[in-house]
Amino acid sequence: MVFVPKYILILFAIILIDYLAALTIEQLKGRLRLFYLVVSLIANIGMLAFFKYFNFANENLVTVFSWFGKEFHPVNLDIILPIGLSFHTFQSMSYTIEVYRGRQKAERHLGYFANYVLFFPQMVAGPIERYETLGNELREEHKPKYENFSDGFKLILFGLFIKMAVADNIAPFVNQVYSDPMKYNSLQVLGAVFLFSFQIYADFFGYSTIALGSARMLDIKIMDNFNTPYLSKSITEFWTRWHISLSTWFRDYLYIPLGGNRVTLPRWSINILIVFMVSGLWHGASWTFVVWGALHGLMILTERYTSKILKFKIREGWNVVNVLLTIKTFIVASFIWIFFRAEDFPKAKLIIKAMVKNWKIEKTDVPYLYAFVFSIVLIVIDIFLYNSRFDKRIGVTKIPVRWAVYAVLIFCLMALSGTQKFTFIYFQF
């Protein structure tokens, strides 16, 4: 993942192909519409496949050939994944699909369409916006408003705090333990597994909030990508609160076309597994991501089947059972994250082994203080923001309280942020 200036041509190619495809689809009738949609999808997915999955496919072919005692000598490409490719291809694809479905008029102005794909706050790591919302917002006239600057500033400040003070203070602990798990005591490995849950959340949530704030300053509203996901009572609910723009994308363009929940239970189960495995693969060209997705799918199936067998339904509101369910969901999600964070299966296995077997080894020094303090801060913030957003929640508090919060956030951001260089985790996708 890197920014290479010539890769901008890829973006221009995607823009041009989808712009022309949508215009053509709108003008045509019958099966030719489908032909142009397929052309557009192949171009988008092909681009993604070439840059992201080519070498991965080769590696797998080598393995498959070896099963049959044959040798396969692939030509691996020395290419770097363009930054944010998975995000803007998905965004662009959603537009042509919507035009094909007749729910969206094709954009006649290339500039507006290009602006939709290239809209800088969310171009690199989402949220993956739909043309219906962002495209139309970009078409409207926008004037500077104080409220936008104010809300935008609040969101950017909060996002920076979440990324730089929370995520970047947790990262050293996690990275250290994950780099050589057998060196660490089981408790520390367990700590790293749970802390990674907070790190990835803070890292991505921070980015999304900064994107939201930057867009807001321009009077553009983009969607919330997170809604306190670790306060979910089940994995099913977790996926309505985590990376919402991607979950809804897969829901609309894969899950529903596969039949959604209007199919038999076994077929629905397969659909769920397909959607989550593809979602895993979207994250990265590695089987660990596929397993990560599959485990989430399996958890959703488990939840559905157990609730059916036990006739158990999660009630609204907060009570002891729901708190326990929330803790359970967090623990499950954290263990599944192991496959997301580990570079490969041997590393994931090592983490699990160290977690189970290293109880007796001495604790090695790790930078734990800020990591734990800011994780607790993140939990408190999530409780405070439950089903809301920072700018909305803070906007209704009294001025002295509000400014005191700003002061604390600024202080933590400026004086306590992590000092090592950690790029946004989702930039690699």
Next chain:
Amino acid sequence: MFKKIIIRIFALVIIIAGLNLIYNFTFYKKDLEEKCEQVVELRKKQPDTDIFYFAESSNFNVREDDSIKQSISEITNFFYPSLKITAINKPATHGGIYRHWLTHIDLTENKPKAVIITLNLRSFDANWIHSKLETPLQESVVLLKPYPKLLNRFLLSLNAFDNKTEQQRERDMIKEWETTQLEFPFPFKYKTVTEWDYHMAQGTYTKPDGSWDAEKITLACHYVKTYAFNIKENNPRVKDFDFMADWCHKNNVNLYFNLLAENLQYADSLVGKELVFLMKQNRDFLVNRYNKNNCKVIDNLEAVPGKEYTDQNWTTEHYSYKGRMAIAKNLANGLRTQFNNYYKAAY
């Protein structure tokens, strides 16, 4: 709208100013200890110090078989037993770092009588300027920059310093070797370091069996890449040493630049007199530039014979005891202009 925004910006500035004070009293010292322990040490030791000695590894590096392990600053101190010379060391440090240490000397209380700063010829070359060690070194001085402390801390979090990757630095280094023209007052066939290095690499040295002596060739090439340059006014290190000389002049602090010895013997035998010419020319540039006002250059360039260098197969300023002693003696003699009354012949 603009009035509202300006009022809020003003409020923010006041808040940040207040937070800066809080940071100064709370986390600053801890951050400084973590990122730049040398300045913490400097402040701690200043009340008992007469002379500060800023150095890189040349000061404390010893040869394994040395029976006496004292550093250059400690040996120098033997000549001035009634004075306290305090060394502040950090490996790979150079003028760009020393300048920040220097400005953190407290001038109001216990002002030191003098400051000695090592002047390392190699630190002016592309090899060192674009070294991969530069990133951590630059990181170590962010908190010392002349801005509000809280802002410095924020800059550190943002990695807002000379924070190039190793690959970028290597590219810069190679570019400099390829493009910078070497200047000689006499005709010389190689125009750049790259050309010279390329020539040296073409089997300049062979073994008795006729095969290339790779070890010797590598060392000769390294000597070219290390010492083949002309120091000019736009060299970043010159700017750093200019700054230090001006600062000391302005604040009435006596300054000594301790120009370290380089292995001229090996440079001559491995590469030739042209390289030695450049080394001496660069020495003359520094001596002429800084021997003025309350600044003095102690010239040790030729003080240490080739066999007294610890690293015989590389270019370093790591000396055996005899080498360190030679430099310390020179330095002690140089200090006599100011501290003659304190001087005692130790050896």
